[in-house]
Amino acid sequence: QLQLQESGPGLVKPSETLSLTCTVSGASISSSSFYWGWIRQPPGKGLEWIGGIYYGGNSYCNPSLKSRVTLSVDPSKNQFSMNLSSVTAADTAVYYCARHAPGDGYNSFDYWGQGTLVTVSS
Amino acid sequence: EIVLTQSPVTLSLSPGDRATLSCRASQSVSPYLAWYQQRPGQPPRLLIYGASNRATGIPARFSGSGSGTDFTLTISSLEPEDFAVYYCQLRSSWPPRFTFGPGTKVDIK
Numbered sequence: 001q002l003q004l005q006e007s008g009p010g011l012v013k014p015s016e017t018l019s020l021t022c023t024v025s026g027a028s029i030s031s032s033s034f035y036w037g038w039i040r041q042p043p044g045k046g047l048e049w050i051g052g053i054y055y056g057g058n059s060y061c062n063p064s065l066k067s068r069v070t071l072s073v074d075p076s077k078n079q080f081s082m083n084l085s086s087v088t089a090a091d092t093a094v095y096y097c098a099r100h101a102p103g104d105g106y107n108s109f110d111y112w113g114q115g116t117l118v119t120v121s122s
Numbered sequence: 123e124i125v126l127t128q129s130p131v132t133l134s135l136s137p138g139d140r141a142t143l144s145c146r147a148s149q150s151v152s153p154y155l156a157w158y159q160q161r162p163g164q165p166p167r168l169l170i171y172g173a174s175n176r177a178t179g180i181p182a183r184f185s186g187s188g189s190g191t192d193f194t195l196t197i198s199s200l201e202p203e204d205f206a207v208y209y210c211q212l213r214s215s216w217p218p219r220f221t222f223g224p225g226t227k228v229d230i231k
Contacts, residue, residue: 037220047158047166047209049220060218096165104171107213108156110178112165 002026004097004113012091012120018084022097022113023077030055030075035100037109038071038082040093048093052100053080087120094118124148126210126223134231141197143226145210150190154213157186157195160225161206169208170195197228205230
């Protein structure tokens with residue numbers, strides 16, 4: 001059974017960098033069949049795609065966040081990560097990691113982590 | 123940039139009722155449309171992909187349809203656990219971009 005688990009600090013100061021890691025169990029992150037993504041949800045609001053990455057390193061990001069987002073993969077730890085720089089209160093959200101559904105041509109997200117709340121505050 | 127609009131914002135129904143949720147794209151799109159259910163405190167759950175294909179383990183009371191700019195999620199007979207927020211989501215072809223609609227809340231009348 002595939003499982004994803006986000007980890008990282010729950011509180012980040014304004015202007016600093018938010019760093020999160022997603023640990024994958026039940027599948028190898030290095031499989032050529034999988035793409036991995038990040039989605040966030042501000043409290044009480046809707047979902048926003050942040051970006052996605054293939055184990056080989058190709059990544060794609062939301063244009064509205066592109067200049068601040070860095071995505072990476074660590075096959076040795078079966079993890080993938082995201083950094084979001086220069087955060088403001090508007091970046092306060094629950095951050096989810098997810099798998100792009102291979103059975104759907106990677107057009108949707110079939111497995112999700114439980115999410116981690118990150119608050120940006122001094 | 124494609125924008126997704128969902129209607130209604132809130133749908134107040136009773137268990138056993140039929141629910142019809144709409145998702146409209148700002149321009150004609152390929153059928154890479156998905157639907158998700160999100161219960162409070164839970165991550166989204168994939169219900170429908172490719173506009174009309176049920177994801178693994180999804181009950182038959184959930185169905186999706188549509189093409190072009192108009193898509194529909196239908197729940198044929200609401201169960202108590204179906205009262206939740208539903209999101210549609212689209213992938214643009216290239217470069218890949220993923221857009222979510224604002225959501226429809228199905229609550230108990």
